[in-house]
Amino acid sequence: MLNRNREEGNEHLYRDYFTDNCVYGANDFKRRFHLSRDVFLRIVNALESRYEFFQLRYDARGRRGFTTLQKCAAAIRLMTMGESLDTMDDYMRMSERTARESLYTLSRDVVETFGDMYLRKPSLHDLQELYVAHEERHGFPEMIGSIDCTHWKWKNYSVAWKGQYASGHHGSPSLVLEAVASQDLWI
Structure with missing residues (x-):
């Protein structure tokens, strides 16, 4: 120790x-x-x-x-x-x-x-509230939040999937994570 x-x-x-x-x-x-x-x-x-x-x-x-x-x-x-x-x-x-x-x-x-608070699917009522809040704050109607996309390099991918998860500009296989977050961090 x-x-x-x-x-x-x-x-x-x-x-x-x-x-x-x-x-x-x-x-x-x-x-x-x-x-x-x-x-x-x-x-x-x-x-x-x-x-x-x-x-x-x-x-x-x-x-x-x-x-x-x-x-x-x-x-x-x-x-x-x-x-x-x-x-x-x-x-x-x-x-x-x-x-x-x-x-x-x-x-x-x-x-x-x-x-239960941040990682659940929004109901129809929740979506309506998000639309209103986002339009008041940012002036964009019919939006529920901000989207963020990022590529995660996949180091230990299966060789059988070679080519399915690789794009030419990243050089190695990657997964794309897309997330939408509301103004109160509801993902």
Whole structure:
């Protein structure tokens, strides 16, 4: 067992992004985590209040575990930046195993916590409200939100599907993710 000094990792993360006079501002946070600090903290607080995994715990020897900020930041960086698990050791002072567990647990718990509100199909009434809200805010009638498309490189694709998921300008197979989000982040 390595003494990674996880307290130092937490202090470093907190000092960089969450103090009043932090090193990196809101724009840096959004660029690195692909969501605003306020949305991130909303997720952190919701998970910490509902799930034991995200609460600060101590092991049998009395050593402090990882904080909710560390676990959530590691998981979101892994998702958004495509970093490998072992990169969490350098900055968060977190083992690959803990980083993987944080990623899986955060993914499952976010869907469980926010799924009913943000990840459900809209009803006809919901669509009418979205049309009105979007037209008032942006002046475009008959729109329900903003669309975002991104290509995800597919590293371990099946050779049998070669050519089906590759376009000439990306150089490797990719999947296109298309998402529509309303003004209140309903996906």
